[in-house]
Amino acid sequence: MKPYVHLNCAMTADGKIATKDSTLKISGHDDLIRVHKLRKKYDAIMVGINTILVDNPRLSIHKINSEIEDNPTRIVIDSRARTPINSRVLNDDAETIIITSSKAKKEDVNRLSKKATVLSVGTDRVDLVGAMDKLYDLGIESILLEGGATLNYSMLEEKLVDKISVCIGSKILGGKDSITMVDGEGFDKENCVKLEIEDYYKLDDDIVIEYKVIH
Numbered sequence: 001m002k003p004y005v006h007l008n009c010a011m012t013a014d015g016k017i018a019t020k021d022s023t024l025k026i027s028g029h030d031d032l033i034r035v036h037k038l039r040k041k042y043d044a045i046m047v048g049i050n051t052i053l054v055d056n057p058r059l060s061i062h063k064i065n066s067e068i069e070d071n072p073t074r075i076v077i078d079s080r081a082r083t084p085i086n087s088r089v090l091n092d093d094a095e096t097i098i099i100t101s102s103k104a105k106k107e108d109v110n111r112l113s114k115k116a117t118v119l120s121v122g123t124d125r126v127d128l129v130g131a132m133d134k135l136y137d138l139g140i141e142s143i144l145l146e147g148g149a150t151l152n153y154s155m156l157e158e159k160l161v162d163k164i165s166v167c168i169g170s171k172i173l174g175g176k177d178s179i180t181m182v183d184g185e186g187f188d189k190e191n192c193v194k195l196e197i198e199d200y201y202k203l204d205d206d207i208v209i210e211y212k213v214i215h
């Protein structure tokens with residue numbers, strides 16, 4: 001068994017999720033509120049290590065009225081245990097699970113173990129299928145996946161994503177250095193991810209589209 005996974009992201013009209021320095025706010029205030037309401041519905045929020053290093057997110061519910069107990073568990077996919085000890089994802093607002101691989105150095109794992117549960121799954125990069133199994137066994141039945149592009153790709157490649165919500169901000173970024181919603185090697189025409197639109201609506205100047213992933 002694996003957790004139900006919902007990938008959520010904000011992108012520009014040309015599919016970019018961040019500038020290289022990650023300073024642009026892609027979607028508006030209403031979308032931020034939507035995301036925080038969404039977080040409340042999930043057992044956990046998951047991101048890749050680069051998102052932690054670049055954005056230093058709290059990954060908690062703090063834009064809407066909420067109790068600290070409502071905060072989902074935070075999960076960081078981090079083969080080499082590079083999560084900085086002072087990062088906001090390790091604050092006391094919620095539990096944190098850091099998933100590493102055999103590549104992580106013992107001293108880094110020991111350092112992080114003081115602030116989080118550290119699991120090792122995989123020999124090189126994190127084995128995401130194994131990680132999902134382990135998380136389900138720990139009682140995590142649903143995950144909101146919040147990027148970034150590299151982790152989004154791997155999760156789709158492993159067919160671990162069930163639903164996708166995209167908020168399209170009314171902006172265009174362009175440029176080869178701006179990150180897109182899904183990176184990686186790319187799929188060929190047989191293996192591209194097939195989606196079915198479940199809902200769409202306008203939020204401020206943005207539009208949200210919800211898709212079911214067809215497996």
Ligand SMILES: NC(=O)c1ccc[n+]([C@@H]2O[C@H](COP(=O)([O-])OP(=O)(O)OC[C@H]3O[C@@H](n4cnc5c(N)ncnc54)[C@H](OP(=O)(O)O)[C@@H]3O)[C@@H](O)[C@H]2O)c1
Nearest residue numbers: 009010017048049050051079125126147148149150151154
């Ligand atoms: N607009 C949005 O909605 C949104 C949301 C989130 C992030 N972002 C942006 O996305 C950017 C970060 O994205 P990113 O693509 O650079 O990185 P990322 O997806 O956040 O993290 C990728 C890293 O995760 C680690 N990892 C370990 N096992 C993995 C596996 N099996 N598959 C994939 N990754 C694995 C790898 O580092 P190790 O090998 O060192 O473990 C990999 O480089 C930031 O600029 C951030 O602002 C935007």
